[in-house]
Amino acid sequence: MKSISRRKFVNQSLKATAFTVIGTQLAHASYAEESSPATLQFSQIKLPYAQNALEPSIDALTMEIHYGKHHTAYIKNVNDAIAAENITHATEKDFFTNVSKLSAKARNNGGGAWNHNFFWQVMAPGSAAPTGKVADAINGAFGSFDKFKEQFTQAAMTRFGSGWAWLVKDGNTLKIGSTPNQDNPLMDISDLKGTPLLALDVWEHAYYLKYQNKRNEYVANWWNVVNWNEVAKRLS
Ligand SMILES: [Fe+2]
Numbered sequence: 403m404k405s406i407s408r409r410k411f412v413n414q415s416l417k418a419t420a421f422t423v424i425g426t427q428l429a430h431a432s433y434a435e436e437s438s439p440a441t442l443q444f445s446q447i448k449l450p451y452a453q454n455a456l457e458p459s460i461d462a463l464t465m466e467i468h469y470g471k472h473h474t475a476y477i478k479n480v481n482d483a484i485a486a487e488n489i490t491h492a493t494e495k496d497f498f499t500n501v502s503k504l505s506a507k508a509r510n511n512g513g514g515a516w517n518h519n520f521f522w523q524v525m526a527p528g529s530a531a532p533t534g535k536v537a538d539a540i541n542g543a544f545g546s547f548d549k550f551k552e553q554f555t556q557a558a559m560t561r562f563g564s565g566w567a568w569l570v571k572d573g574n575t576l577k578i579g580s581t582p583n584q585d586n587p588l589m590d591i592s593d594l595k596g597t598p599l600l601a602l603d604v605w606e607h608a609y610y611l612k613y614q615n616k617r618n619e620y621v622a623n624w625w626n627v628v629n630w631n632e633v634a635k636r637l638s
Pocket of ligand 1: 518
């Protein structure tokens with residue numbers, strides 16, 4: 403009897419503790435909503451095409467895992483960091499231009515959340531070479547489309563380990579470069595700065611299932627799925 407009574411007491415205590423914790427969280431959430439209604443939350447964009455739409459350049463299983471697992475985790479983790487660390491920036495711009503003051507969790511997952519949303523949009527099935535103002539800007543900055551591709555490929559291939567290759571607009575100039583891990587050119591800590599126009603994910607999770615260690619083949623085939631219309635929108 404004594405043992406049963408003790409168990410009942412422990413169970414009741416646990417229930418009471420759980421209720422208190424939940425009550426505190428609700429009170430805290432309610433207060434947070436009232437005090438800073440515009441605090442940034444990252445959200446995952448809907449994939450603008452089917453998961454198999456970029457085949458054969460990017461296979462459906464890679465897209466499924468990359469979008470559904472890796473990207474989803476970055477979104478959840480950055481929002482967890484925003485809540486846990488009371489990060490009050492209202493915009494992505496403010497978040498990234500102050501990222502040097504944030505935790506590694508916020509920086510890495512914030513970058514991962516934003517970079518992948520960007521990456522999905524600058525790809526589409528059935529790419530052709532750029533035309534119009536994008537072609538003019540690329541020719542003006544790099545001499546020709548082939549020279550641009552060569553320089554961008556070089557940036558993607560020489561990024562040691564995990565990271566991203568970028569084409570950015572910095573003032574009136576276009577620049578190519580790369581960033582480590584999930585850093586991006588919007589971050590105050592980034593050596594490469596500017597408005598991103600195009601990005602390529604060179605983490606192994608982006609290509610390993612299909613290409614294994616052959617990053618060069620992944621990069622070469624990726625040109626077949628670049629969405630130049632999206633690049634043009636960002637160049638305006
Ligand atoms: Fe990725």
